[in-house]
Amino acid sequence: MSVASPGPLSGPLAISLGDPAGIGPELIAEAWSRRDSERLPPFAVIGGAEILRAAARSRGIELPVKAIASLDAAGDAFAAALPVLDLQDGAWSPGAPSREGAELAMGSLAEATRRTVRGEAAALVTGPVAKARLAEVGFDHPGQTEYVATACGIASGDAVMMLAGPRLRAVPLTVHVALAQVPTLLTRDLIVRRARIVATALQSDFGVSRPRLAIAGLNPHAGEDGRFGDEEQRIIAPAVALLREEGIDAAGPFPPDAMFTARAREQYDAALCMFHDQALIPLKTLDFDEGVNVTLGLPLVRTSPDHGTAFDIAGKGLADPGAMIAAIRMAGDCAARRG
Ligand SMILES: NC(=O)c1ccc[n+]([C@@H]2O[C@H](COP(=O)([O-])OP(=O)(O)OC[C@H]3O[C@@H](n4cnc5c(N)ncnc54)[C@H](O)[C@@H]3O)[C@@H](O)[C@H]2O)c1
Numbered sequence: 001m002s003v004a005s006p007g008p009l010s011g012p013l014a015i016s017l018g019d020p021a022g023i024g025p026e027l028i029a030e031a032w033s034r035r036d037s038e039r040l041p042p043f044a045v046i047g048g049a050e051i052l053r054a055a056a057r058s059r060g061i062e063l064p065v066k067a068i069a070s071l072d073a074a075g076d077a078f079a080a081a082l083p084v085l086d087l088q089d090g091a092w093s094p095g096a097p098s099r100e101g102a103e104l105a106m107g108s109l110a111e112a113t114r115r116t117v118r119g120e121a122a123a124l125v126t127g128p129v130a131k132a133r134l135a136e137v138g139f140d141h142p143g144q145t146e147y148v149a150t151a152c153g154i155a156s157g158d159a160v161m162m163l164a165g166p167r168l169r170a171v172p173l174t175v176h177v178a179l180a181q182v183p184t185l186l187t188r189d190l191i192v193r194r195a196r197i198v199a200t201a202l203q204s205d206f207g208v209s210r211p212r213l214a215i216a217g218l219n220p221h222a223g224e225d226g227r228f229g230d231e232e233q234r235i236i237a238p239a240v241a242l243l244r245e246e247g248i249d250a251a252g253p254f255p256p257d258a259m260f261t262a263r264a265r266e267q268y269d270a271a272l273c274m275f276h277d278q279a280l281i282p283l284k285t286l287d288f289d290e291g292v293n294v295t296l297g298l299p300l301v302r303t304s305p306d307h308g309t310a311f312d313i314a315g316k317g318l319a320d321p322g323a324m325i326a327a328i329r330m331a332g333d334c335a336a337r338r339g
Pocket residue numbers: 023126127128129130131132144293304305306307308309310311312313318319320321322323
């Protein structure tokens with residue numbers, strides 16, 4: 001596998017705060033405090049200056065914050081202070097999600113996305129939000145992936161979620177839907193359309209010159225010749241054949257239980273999985289503390305840590321900052337590769 005190196009970045013990254021009652025703010029503060037040792041690109045947070053200061057204190061970090069009026073000012077401020085584009089803070093309490101906090105998270109996401117779409121930021125990093133809490137305040141999307149796609153003018157079906165860590169890249173081809181719906185949603189066209197997006201993004205954003213895609217089966221033993229389900233024969237194998245005709249290096253359908261071993265992972269650059277947990281269980285088992293959720297197929301680069309709001313540990317100094325740091329680093333690297 002040949003991998004191209006990233007070049008210089010065009011501007012700061014914009015980071016949305018995430019739910020203020022979750023671990024997002026403290027991990028953003030932690031990432032800023034490690035900016036030199038982790039060699040992170042400059043970033044600015046959209047809103048929540050007081051929340052960030054308090055979240056930092058909960059981890060024993062004294063966080064200098066620089067209020068900025070535009071993202072242009074972030075680069076100069078970043079070495080000495082965390083640049084924060086001022087929005088109101090509102091009331092918040094770690095571990096206790098509230099309506100007000102969800103509104104702040106939604107406002108921060110909207111503003112960070114808007115500014116990145118306008119080209120004021122080199123890439124977008126989204127802090128973790130709780131989808132159910134956001135829905136209560138009018139957020140009408142299954143997740144941030146679909147929200148950002150819509151803001152970019154892209155059909156949400158053409159925004160592809162990939163979870164990426166040092167040991168595995170995994171793509172759930174169906175995402176936030178009930179398991180019972182999965183067989184009704186899987187079609188040859190869906191697999192082909194999303195696989196094309198993955199192959200293109202692995203080249204443009206990850207520098208993989210000839211991406212190798214491993215396509216999972218849906219059923220035990222990939223259907224065992226139709227004995228345990230026929231989606232492999234009717235849908236998945238024809239999709240793989242079509243992709244290969246187009247010159248995409250796709251293989252499968254593979255028995256899902258054996259395709260994530262260390263030996264199997266050497267054979268591909270991304271695993272395309274039929275449903276959310278088929279992709280995210282191996283990814284989070286192997287790479288939870290370095291896993292990044294990256295949206296492929298957008299005109300902008302968007303990443304997020306693989307974990308959620310973790311309300312159970314917010315404000316206790318227990319949250320591992322690795323995935324947030326990896327999300328910031330990956331956003332910078334992908335944006336720099338696009339140039
Ligand atoms: N990036 C995102 O926006 C994102 C990702 C996943 C889940 N979510 C949302 O987060 C909410 C909670 O989801 P969940 O409970 O399924 O997942 P979660 O990742 O928030 O928590 C799962 C478990 O992992 C632990 N954990 C999470 N991050 C950790 C870290 N950095 N260090 C140490 N331990 C950590 C938590 O304490 C918890 O025990 C849901 O509402 C979901 O929608 C958001």
